[in-house]
Amino acid sequence: MKYLIIGNGVASLGAIEGIRLTDQDGAITVVSDEPVPTYGRPLISYLLAGKIGKDRLALRDEAFYAANKVELKLNAKVAAIDVKARTATTGAGEILPYDRLLIATGGVPFRPPMAGLEGEGVYSFTTFAHAEALAEAAAEVKKAVVVGGGLIGLKAAESLFDRGVAVSIVELAPRVLSAAFDDKAGAIVSERLGKIGLKVFCNVSAKEIRRENGKIKGVLLSDGTFLEADIVVVAIGVVPACALAKDAGVTVDRGILVDEHLAASEAGVYAAGDVAQAPDMLTEGARVVPIWPNAYNQGYYAGKNMAGDAASYRGGLAMNAISFYGLATTSVGLVNPPADDPRFEVCDIVNAEAGTYRKLVFQDDRLVGCVLLGDIDGAGLYTGFIRFKFPLDAEAKQKLIDGAPSILMWPENFFDANWNPVGAKETV
Amino acid sequence: MKKVYPNKEVCIGCHLCEVACLTAHSKSRDVVIAYKQEKDALGLSPCKTVVHAGPACVALSCRHCEEPACVAACISGALTKNRETGRTEYDEGKCVGCWSCLMACPFGSIRRHPIKEKIVKCDLCAGRDIPACVEACPNWALVYEERGEK
Ligand SMILES: Cc1cc2nc3c(=O)[nH]c(=O)nc-3n(C[C@H](O)[C@H](O)[C@H](O)COP(=O)(O)OP(=O)(O)OC[C@H]3O[C@@H](n4cnc5c(N)ncnc54)[C@H](O)[C@@H]3O)c2cc1C
Numbered sequence: 334m335k336y337l338i339i340g341n342g343v344a345s346l347g348a349i350e351g352i353r354l355t356d357q358d359g360a361i362t363v364v365s366d367e368p369v370p371t372y373g374r375p376l377i378s379y380l381l382a383g384k385i386g387k388d389r390l391a392l393r394d395e396a397f398y399a400a401n402k403v404e405l406k407l408n409a410k411v412a413a414i415d416v417k418a419r420t421a422t423t424g425a426g427e428i429l430p431y432d433r434l435l436i437a438t439g440g441v442p443f444r445p446p447m448a449g450l451e452g453e454g455v456y457s458f459t460t461f462a463h464a465e466a467l468a469e470a471a472a473e474v475k476k477a478v479v480v481g482g483g484l485i486g487l488k489a490a491e492s493l494f495d496r497g498v499a500v501s502i503v504e505l506a507p508r509v510l511s512a513a514f515d516d517k518a519g520a521i522v523s524e525r526l527g528k529i530g531l532k533v534f535c536n537v538s539a540k541e542i543r544r545e546n547g548k549i550k551g552v553l554l555s556d557g558t559f560l561e562a563d564i565v566v567v568a569i570g571v572v573p574a575c576a577l578a579k580d581a582g583v584t585v586d587r588g589i590l591v592d593e594h595l596a597a598s599e600a601g602v603y604a605a606g607d608v609a610q611a612p613d614m615l616t617e618g619a620r621v622v623p624i625w626p627n628a629y630n631q632g633y634y635a636g637k638n639m640a641g642d643a644a645s646y647r648g649g650l651a652m653n654a655i656s657f658y659g660l661a662t663t664s665v666g667l668v669n670p671p672a673d674d675p676r677f678e679v680c681d682i683v684n685a686e687a688g689t690y691r692k693l694v695f696q697d698d699r700l701v702g703c704v705l706l707g708d709i710d711g712a713g714l715y716t717g718f719i720r721f722k723f724p725l726d727a728e729a730k731q732k733l734i735d736g737a738p739s740i741l742m743w744p745e746n747f748f749d750a751n752w753n754p755v756g757a758k759e760t761v
Numbered sequence: 762m763k764k765v766y767p768n769k770e771v772c773i774g775c776h777l778c779e780v781a782c783l784t785a786h787s788k789s790r791d792v793v794i795a796y797k798q799e800k801d802a803l804g805l806s807p808c809k810t811v812v813h814a815g816p817a818c819v820a821l822s823c824r825h826c827e828e829p830a831c832v833a834a835c836i837s838g839a840l841t842k843n844r845e846t847g848r849t850e851y852d853e854g855k856c857v858g859c860w861s862c863l864m865a866c867p868f869g870s871i872r873r874h875p876i877k878e879k880i881v882k883c884d885l886c887a888g889r890d891i892p893a894c895v896e897a898c899p900n901w902a903l904v905y906e907e908r909g910e911k
Pocket of ligand 1: 342459607836
C-alpha cells in the first residue's frame, strides 16, 4: 500500500499516527511546501513574543519520521492531482503514485480587496516563515495595525506588543473573538487588552492602507479614523486550501467534503484538517471548523481508514483555549445559539470582582456550549457533558450553572464503562 | 496495559491516595516535607483527586485513554501517546501552558499547576512498579491491573 499525504501540518501528523496503528509496512510519503517538519503552528505567536525559541517548535522529536518509516519531502509543492491515474505531480515535475491520498493542505490567509494592500510592509501570520519575517520587522518599527480581531489577529497583536511595538487592532464585528465569544466575554478581553496598552477598535473596517513612496503611513478606517502604522498584519481568517482538489474534480463545498470516514468524493482520496468540511458532533451536516484538535483527530481517523480500519469519526467539536496576559479563557461547542430559537437556554454569570465569566448553553436537556473566563479549571468536565450528551434534570443543570460539575453526576453505567470497565475493550 | 481503576462502591474518601501521590511526586519523598514545604513553595500538587457527592466518593486521575483528547489538542507536542507502553506521556519542558488539554479532556483529569504555566497529570508513577495511590489505598478502591484487549 502506497500512502501519499499532501501537507505536513497536524492533520498530516495525525494521519501518520493513524496509519501506523494498523499498517506498519506501507510506504508513506509526505510532501510539504514548508522548510521544516510539523511544528506547533499556534506556537508561532509564542515564538514571535520571544517566549520560546525555535528549538521548541517541533511537534514530534527528530526520530519520528524515521521511526514511522515516512519519506518526508520538504520544500516541495504538489501542483496537480490525477485521481484517475492515482498520481500527484510536484511543482518540480516529480510524479508520485498513490493507492491512498490524503489532502491535508490546511488553510490560506484570506486577503480582502483593500486599497494599498499590495506592496511592502503587509504581513500574514500563519507560518513559521511569517513569524520570522515579523520578528525581523518588529525590531525596526514602532507602530503596527492588526486587521482582524479573531484568534490569530489577537495573538499576532499580543506578540508584536511584547516585542515593543505599539499595536492597534481593527475588528469589523462588534467584539473581538466573535466566533468563540459573546459580547460580554469579548468586552472583558478587550478591556484586558486595553489595560495592557493595546488599542482595540470594533465595529469598523480597514478601508485603505495609505502609503508614501511605497512606505506604509497608516490605515484609514471606515469611520474616518486614521491609525498611523509602519506595518500592517492582515488576519481576518483562513480559507480552506482546496484549489488543488477542485482542479482534480474532487467535490468541494466550502472545504473538501468528506464523510465520517474522512473519504472525499473520489476513490482513494481523503481530506482532513483546515481544508476539510467534515461531520460535526453537535450539528447536522458537515462544517469547516479550522481548529487544531479537529485537524489532529480528522487526520488520525483518515489514517485509520486509509489503512483499512473502517473507523467512524465521531465528528468535530469546536473548541479554543486562549490566554491573554494571564486571563485564561476556554470556549467549547455551540456558544452563540440563535437568539429566537426556543430550544436553547443561555445562562451567564459575570463576576466582575473576581474577573471571571461563565456561560453555559443548553439545548433542551443537554449542555451544548460553554465559555469560561478566568476560572477555567472545570472546562474539561463541562466538555465531558457536551461530548457525552448526558440528559440533565433541573438539579443537574443547576449544578452546572453554579460552577460545580462533577463526574459523580454521570449516569451510573456510563461511569463504570469508562472508569471501571470489566473486561471489555474501552470505548474512549 | 496496566491501568489504575477506581471502584466507587468501596471508596471511603480517605484521601490517602492523594497523600501518597503528592509524596511520590515530591523532591524529598518525605510526606511531612512534601506537605509542609514543597506544597506551598513549589506548588506541588497531587495528580489524583478524590471527588465527593453526598455519601458517594471516588478517586480519579488520568485514564491514559486509547485515543486521548489531550494529545489531539496539544499544540506543543508535550503530550504524546506511547503506543508501546500505552501511556499518555507528558513532557513538561515542551508545555507552554495553553490549557488546550485541560479544556479537551472530558474526564477533567488535567489541572493547572498552581504556580507554573504547566499542567499536572498522572504519569502512573514513572519508575515505580505500582503507582503510589494504589499502594496506599487501604481497601482496594484503587487497583492496578490489566483488563480487556488493550
Ligand atoms: C497563529 C495561530 C494560532 C493558532 N492557535 C490555535 C489555537 O490556540 N487552538 C487551535 O485549535 N487552533 C489554533 N490555530 C489553528 C490551527 O493551527 C490549525 O487549525 C491547524 O494548524 C490546522 O492543521 P492542518 O494540518 O489542517 O493544516 P496546516 O497546519 O495549515 O498545514 C497544512 C500544510 O500544508 C502545506 N501545503 C498546502 N498546500 C500544499 C501543496 N500543494 N503542496 C505541499 N504542501 C502544501 C502548507 O504549507 C502547510 O504547511 C492557530 C493558527 C494560527 C495561525
